[in-house]
Structure formats: structure tokens, C-alpha cells
Amino acid sequence: MLYRRFGKTELPLSVFSFGAMRFLESEENAVLTVREAIRLGINHLETARGYGKSEQYLGAAFRAGVARHQVYVTTKIPPTPDRDTMRRHIEDSLGRMGIEHIDNFDLHGINTPELLELSLRKGGCLAAVREAMQEGLIGHLGFSTHGPLEVILAAINTDEFESVNLHYYYFNQHNAPAIALAHARDMGVFIISPTDKGGQLFQPPVLLEQITAPHTPIAINHRFLLADPRIHTLSLGAASPAEFAAHMTVADQDGPLSDEEKAIFAHLNSRYAEVPDLCGQCYLCLPCPENIHIPEVLRLRNLARAFEMNDFARYRYAMFENAGHWFPGNKANKCTECGDCLPRCPMGLNIPALLGETHDMLYQGERKRLWGD
Numbered sequence: 001m002l003y004r005r006f007g008k009t010e011l012p013l014s015v016f017s018f019g020a021m022r023f024l025e026s027e028e029n030a031v032l033t034v035r036e037a038i039r040l041g042i043n044h045l046e047t048a049r050g051y052g053k054s055e056q057y058l059g060a061a062f063r064a065g066v067a068r069h070q071v072y073v074t075t076k077i078p079p080t081p082d083r084d085t086m087r088r089h090i091e092d093s094l095g096r097m098g099i100e101h102i103d104n105f106d107l108h109g110i111n112t113p114e115l116l117e118l119s120l121r122k123g124g125c126l127a128a129v130r131e132a133m134q135e136g137l138i139g140h141l142g143f144s145t146h147g148p149l150e151v152i153l154a155a156i157n158t159d160e161f162e163s164v165n166l167h168y169y170y171f172n173q174h175n176a177p178a179i180a181l182a183h184a185r186d187m188g189v190f191i192i193s194p195t196d197k198g199g200q201l202f203q204p205p206v207l208l209e210q211i212t213a214p215h216t217p218i219a220i221n222h223r224f225l226l227a228d229p230r231i232h233t234l235s236l237g238a239a240s241p242a243e244f245a246a247h248m249t250v251a252d253q254d255g256p257l258s259d260e261e262k263a264i265f266a267h268l269n270s271r272y273a274e275v276p277d278l279c280g281q282c283y284l285c286l287p288c289p290e291n292i293h294i295p296e297v298l299r300l301r302n303l304a305r306a307f308e309m310n311d312f313a314r315y316r317y318a319m320f321e322n323a324g325h326w327f328p329g330n331k332a333n334k335c336t337e338c339g340d341c342l343p344r345c346p347m348g349l350n351i352p353a354l355l356g357e358t359h360d361m362l363y364q365g366e367r368k369r370l371w372g373d
């Protein structure tokens with residue numbers, strides 16, 4: 001297992017973190033999963049107030065003998081309207097985990113300008129976090145986000161945070177400027193769910209397996225991320241001890257991409273050129289008066305057309321209108337063909353037609369997020 005300095009926090013984190021949001025089948029399974037993570041060299045456990053019994057089960061692992069000093073713990077709490085509520089929530093988390101110190105605390109889900117404003121409000125929730133830091137209850141402060149790039153950049157630019165937990169994968173590189181800015185500020189960079197949100201790579205289409213052979217799509221995406229020294233740790237949301245194995249082939253691979261890996265990425269990149277009416281992901285078409293997240297809808301179309309990632313695209317598409325600010329936007333069939341977006345598209349795409357095609361291809365019903373916050 002490789003370890004990287006988590007930016008200015010100076011924490012030496014393993015390049016894989018255990019994301020404890022899916023190990024909730026039973027307390028026994030949770031303890032075994034934590035033990036396996038540690039046996040593999042993972043030293044960073046990440047949870048959240050909103051992940052059901054996750055904090056409680058981490059507490060069970062500590063009570064069952066997992067050495068507290070062997071791991072760094074991150075928990076995440078959404079911004080609260082006032083200081084006292086945040087204080088209570090921090091104490092709740094400490095109590096559930098049965099620990100006296102949170103190594104790294106993330107304000108969870110800074111997804112909108114309003115939530116960023118709420119986070120920074122004078123005398124508000126951040127004051128409670130700072131107070132807890134002075135008392136030694138919290139070591140470092142970061143933020144997690146599923147929000148638009150502008151919000152992420154604005155949050156980084158506040159200089160309040162030492163790390164950022166965000167989406168960035170081979171199949172979704174829109175947040176690249178946030179990676180660059182976080183690096184320039186010497187912040188820790190923690191990637192959310194690269195295997196699931198990064199493309200459900202644990203159940204890839206045959207075409208993708210063929211292109212990435214002799215490696216797996218999971219390993220190739222990890223290499224894309226870990227060949228970049230600006231990125232420090234990737235979350236693995238294992239539900240059981242056996243689920244770590246698929247990731248460990250690259251846990252010790254450091255350094256730039258090999259010639260073989262470069263050839264695989266060249267092949268992957270070349271598939272995009274085959275897609276008729278490929279969306280270039282420039283985001284210039286926004287805003288849409290019907291609140292359709294045009295680039296994200298068309299990114300899913302790109303993936304389905306280029307890599308036959310229809311299952312992943314359907315899974316994500318079903319979350320539009322069902323996940324609030326965690327995955328904003330209406331489904332593509334809400335397009336009224338008003339034409340507002342058309343002159344803004346530098347590629348001259350017939351956006352309403354592409355949205356209609358994508359809805360027909362991907363709509364199979366509705367789906368909620370695993371956790372609300």
C-alpha cells in the first residue's frame with residue numbers, strides 16, 4: 001500500500017481509503033470489513049453523520065479491538081443553520097464512534113452557493129468546528145462536494161479548508177480545474193467513489209473490459225487517478241471484506257503511466273471520436289430554463305455510445321429529479337424545445353433532439369441516492 005501526504009494536513013494517508021457507507025449488513029460484517037481494510041494497509045476510514053449506522057459500526061470496530069492509533073478517521077456533517085446544532089452534531093459523531101478526536105472533519109455536501117454561504121456565515125456552524133479544533137476534538141477541516149465546479153472553486157478560494165472530497169474520474173474530468181486549484185493551495189485531494197460513481201466499473205460492459213485488457217476497468221481508472229501526484233487518496237466503498245481485492249492490484253503502483261497504460265487511454269480516448277454528435281462537455285449551454293443539466297445528460301449519452309456503458313448511464317439518469325442538490329436537474333423529457341441553449345453550443349448540436357434520444361435510451365424509472373446527506 002502506498003501512502004501520500006494529504007496536502008497541508010500532513011496526514012500520511014493510504015492511497016485507498018475505506019468509505020464506510022455500504023458495510024451495514026450487520027455489526028459483525030462491519031467489524032470484519034474494517035479489519036480487512038487495515039490488514040491491507042488502509043489507514044483512513046471515512047464515514048458521515050448521514051450514513052445510517054456507519055459511525056456506530058466504526059465505533060463497534062474500535063470496541064472490538066481495532067487500534068484507534070492505527071487509523072485516521074474522517075467524518076462528515078452537513079452545514080447547519082447555527083453553531084449550537086453543529087456542536088451537538090460533532091458531539092453525537094464522537095459519541096457514536098466512541099472516540100475522542102476526529103482526525104479530519106468535512107463539511108458535507110457543499111453543493112450550492114447557498115450551502116457555501118451557510119457554511120461560512122459568521123458565528124455559524126464553522127465557528128463550532130473551529131472551537132472543536134481548538135479543544136482538540138477535530139484535527140483538520142475539509143469539505144465534500146457533489147456541486148458545480150464554480151461552487152467547488154469558490155469553496156477552495158475561501159482558504160478555510162485543508163482538503164476537498166470531490167468527483168473526478170477518467171470518465172468524468174469536468175472538475176479538473178478544482179484538482180489544479182486544490183493542488184496550488186496545497187490541499188488534500190480525496191476522490192469520492194471512483195469505482196461506483198466513476199462508472200460502476202465493478203460490472204463493466206464487455207467492450208470496456210476488452211479495451212482495458214490485460215487490466216480491469218477498475219484498475220485503469222485507479223491508475224488514471226493515482227498516476228497524478230496531485231491526488232492523494234481514493235474512496236473504496238466496500239460492503240464486505242471480499243470487496244477490497246479488486247482494487248489491490250494497483251495499491252503499490254506509483255509513478256507515471258506506463259507505455260501500455262498510455263496505449264489503453266489512447267484507445268479509450270479514440271472511442272469518443274466515433275460518437276455521432278458527441279457533447280464536448282464545455283457547459284456553455286447552461287442554464288436551461290427547465291433546469292435540465294444538459295451536459296450531464298449528454299455525458300451519460302457519450303458513455304453509452306462510446307463504451308456501451310448503458311447500465312451505468314441508466315443508473316445515474318434515474319437519479320435526476322430524485323436526489324435534490326446531490327444530483328441536480330430535471331430529466332431530459334422536460335425539454336420544451338425553447339431553443340435558448342442552441343446558440344450557446346459551440347459544436348452546433350441539436351440539443352433538444354439529443355436530449356430526446358437520451359431519454360428514450362436511458363429512462364427506466366426513478367432512483368434515490370443511497371443516503372440523503
Ligand code: SF4
Nearest residue numbers: 288335336338339341
Ligand atoms: S431547448 Fe430544451 S434544453 Fe435547451 S434551453 Fe430550452 S428547454 Fe432547455
Ligand code: SF4
Nearest residue numbers: 279280282283285345
Ligand atoms: S454547449 Fe454543446 S458541447 Fe457544450 S456541454 Fe452543452 S451540449 Fe455539450
